[in-house]
Amino acid sequence: MxxxxxxxxxxxxxxxxxxxxxxxxxxxxxxxxxxxxxxxxxxxSFTDMALIGKKALNWSFIGFKNYLDLITDVYFWRSMNVTIQYCAVSLVLRFTIGMLAALFMTLSKVKGKIFIAAVFLLPSAIPGIMHPYVWISMLEPNYGTLNTILGSFGLPRQSWTYGAVTESLIMINTWAGYTFTMILMASAFKSIPREYYEVAEVYGASRWQKFRKVTFPLIKFPLILCLILIFKEDIDDFTYAYMFTGESPRPDFKTELLSLYAYHKAFHYYELGFGCAVGFIIAIIVFVLTLLQLKFARL
Amino acid sequence: MASTTKIIAVAIIVIIIAAAGYWYYTTTQPRKTEITLMTKAGMWADFIKTSGVLEDYKERMLKEKNVKVEVTIITAPHRGYGEKLITSFAAGSEGDVCWVSPTDLYRLAETEYLLDLTPYVSKWPDWEKFYPAAKKAYTIGGKVYAVPNDAATMVLYYRKDLFKKAGLPVPWQPETWDEVIEVALKLKEKFPDLPIIIEPWYEEQLPIYSDGGVIYDPSDGKFIAKSPQILYMFKLYYDIIYKYGLMPKEFKLERWDDRKLFAEGKLPLMIDGTWCYTEKWGPNGPYPIENREEIIGYAHPPSSGRPNNPHGKYPNTFRDYTWAISARTKEPELAFELIKELTRADIMAKWGHDTSHLVVRSDAVIGDYAEDKFLQWNTESLKYAVPKPPTILFNKYMDALKEVLRNELLINERTPEECLEIFAEKVTEELGEDNVKEIPIP
Structure with missing residues (x-):
């Protein structure tokens, strides 16, 4: 049965x-x-495990000590500060430039628009690992392309790899990442039916009114999603900062993004437990951003 | 019945013959095994592959031990090799034989990742031929953890053509750092736009030796947190950068490619390692200099001029790489035999000549190496080279020194006296009060 x-x-x-x-x-x-x-x-992250030395052999559970040490660790906060600067400025630049490129792609009636769009998309066609190599040769203080160009105009050389190294990182990230906004927002613009604008025109709507009443409500959610995704992508950026910094942290911490700080703690100072604690903090931030992303994606 | 007995007897004889044949076959056939060798990618791995050392090793193992051994080379890039090596050890994926720097060696030995080679070297007649300083550098707590492969010291390189243009004598061998500064000032006057890099490439402690000091006292096992010689080092760097404006601080902060600048004649004077002569400026290097002998001048880093320097006329530092064996290897004998092959006199001489590294065994001054004028000259510096203290605390000491030099001297532009105080505090904190001592400053 x-x-x-x-x-x-x-x-x-x-x-x-x-x-x-x-x-x-x-x-x-x-x-x-x-x-x-x-x-x-x-x-x-709850242990004092090291990759090498006595603590690699005899490590122990230390509870929240790594997290408490993080709170009082001046380098962690310096790293957090650099990361926030990097994310905030990158967000503004990646979004603004990407948005302008998206508007150009959807609204412009210039001849050869497809070719220009293909040029816009070039950074995303180049493998990510190549970006820093290309840019290091551009920014090298004595032989780099940018300083050579500045020099040919009689302008003073810039310290791209020291004085303005954070700005250099942001510049590379923006160059490599604005295409994401461009593609996402161009598809959002394209998805708006033309009939809506035609109806608005019939009712005598101005350009601003069309944007406010038709365009913006329909791109609002992709736009917010785009902002969250950019921030999420940048908060755990590693490659560019690593390429500029090398194996050891720069003395001024100007390139020490959180993910790089976690890496240096775990694999340069071999403090694996502490490095994992920093990594877990990044994971929490990304998790919160993912929840936000899901919330907006559902809407 | 009789036929049955015969059959059994024949069967037994066949079985015995088959077993004997099998026994003979298995005992005379070589045993097959594999050894992994971890080294840097590029010229390091290429040299091993092309020098014929592996073929010789395999042949010898087959002949002497009846073992058919396959050697697999694992490589990691030059940049970040130390981190990758240590991560491999932590993950258990290291090679049986590994290319290890002295600084990583101390860490690996402390973690018991390395095989104690003392019983092996004690039975190896060639071990006597290795220079005592090199052997001492890799003996930790009375145990030998590595076999040295090569050595290098710091060299004061200068461009002969620029010296001549500035009316300076060639060849040149300064006796004191003051003389170096005097010459550098003359060069600066003649070539105001050219920088002069008077800072030893990652051997920042060199001026401490120049002034007759040490960073570690083996008699009590303590590191020196404060001494007149450490103050001398900070003063020398301060004067070079700020007082005389000879070395732009951007050199360190922006990480200039000084070897390229030197090759292009944009740098008249610099300090770098032995290896630069061929590895960087040789015909196969990244920045080849034609007629090297006519263009590149070389001198020993001088002393401070303080009399009775215990390190001699031209104090220097001792560095470079070794071969070590993983404690987890399943073939310790074969791994050591591979090291014996890799550090053979003729192989060491060839490596030394091809990459401009000094040999570390007395019988390796042969062939092209023996004919190389630069290497002959540089070998003399080994007499003055101070080995690194064989303890893991050395890494922490150097990290603290580098940090103070870069953060305090370069970025915050602090005075030598301030740097000394900050360094003493930092090194005491990092190494622990029991491991450091201070020498009064008059």
Whole structure:
């Protein structure tokens, strides 16, 4: 009787069972390669484990000590400050330039627009790992392209790799990242039906009114999503800062983004536990931003 | 019945013959195994692959030990090699034999990641041929943890062509740092736009030795947090940068490529390691200089002029790489045999000549190496080279020194006296009060 009931239940829910089984491999992969490493990172952040030295052999559970040390660690806050500056300025620049490029792509009637759009998209066509190499040769103080150009106009050389190194990082990030805004916002503009504007014109709406009443409400959510995604992408940026900084932190911490600080703590000073604690802080920030992103994405 | 007995007897004989054949086959056939070797990518790995050392090793192992050994080379980029090596050890993915710098060696030995080579070197007749200073540098707590592969010291390189244009004598060997500054000022006068880099490439402690000081006292195992010689070092750097305006501080902060500037004749004077002569400016280097002998002049870094310097006329530092074996290796004997092959006199001489590194065994001054004028000259500096203290605290000491030099002297432009106080405080905090001492300043 019981077997019959089970059989009936299976027959009734066959679709769900098959669907559930189909996601098992993906879940197993996520569990193995995401959940387990994340769990290890969280666990390590509560220990004084080191990659080398006595603490690599005899490490112990130290509770929240790493997190308490973080609060009083002047370098952590310096790193946080640099990261916030980097994210805020990058956000403004990536968004503004990307938005202008998106407007150009959707509104302009210039000949050769497709070619120009392709040029706009070039940074995203170049592999990310190549960006810093290209830019290091551009910004090198004695031989770099930018200082050579400045010199040819009789202008003083700039300290792109020291005095203005944070600005240099932001410049590279903006160059590499504005295309994201451009693509996202161009698709948002394109998705607005032309009929809406035609109706607005019939009612005598001005350009500003059309923007306020038609365009903005329809691009509001992609726009917010775009801002969150840019910030989320930048908060754990690593590659450009690493390429400029090398293995050890710069003495002035001008390129020490949070992710780089975590890396240096774990792999330069070999304080794995502390590095994991910094990494977990970044993960919390990204998690909060992801929740926000999901909230807006649903809307 | 009789036929059955015969069959059994034949069967037994066949089995015995088969077993004997199998035993003979398995005992005479070479055992197969694998050794992994971890080194830097680029010229380091290329040299091993092309020098024929691996073929010789495999042949010798087959002949002497009846082992067919395969050697797999694992590489990591030059930049960040130390971090990758240590991460590999922590992850258990290191090679059986690894290319290790002295600073990483102390850390790895403390973590018990390295095999104690003392029993192996004690049975190796060639070990006697290695220079005592090199052997001492890699002996920690009486245990040998690595076999030195090469050595390098700091060299004062100068452009002969620019010296001649400035009316300065060539060849040149300053006896004191004051003489270096005097010459640098004359160069500055003649070439006002050219920088002069009088700072030893990542061997910042050199002027301490120049003034007869030490950073570590082996008699009590304590590091020196404060001394007249440390103050001398800060003063020398301060004068070079601020008092005389010879070395732009952007050189350090912007990380200029001084080797390229030198090759292009935009830098008349600089301090760098032995290896630069061929590795950087040789025909296969990134910045080749034609007629190197005519263009590049070289001198020993001088002393401060203080009499009776315990390190001699031209105090210097001792650095460079070694071969070590992972404590986890399953083939310690074979791994050590590989090191013996890699540090063979002829191989060491070839490596030294091809990359301008000094050999560390007395019988390796042979072939092209023995003919190389620069290397012959540079070998003399080994007499004055001060080895690094074989303790993990050395890394922390140097980190503190570099940090004070860059943050306080370069960025905050503090005076030498202020730098000394900050350094003493920092190094005491990092190393612990029990591990440091101060020498009174008159």
């Amino acid at each position: 019981k077997i019959l009931k089970i059989k009936a239940w299976i027959r009734d829910n066959l679709d769900q069972i098959v669907l559930s089984l189909l996601i098992v491999p993906a879940l197993a992969l996520i569990f193995t390669f995401q959940f387990i490493p994340a769990a290890w990172t969280i666990w390590f």
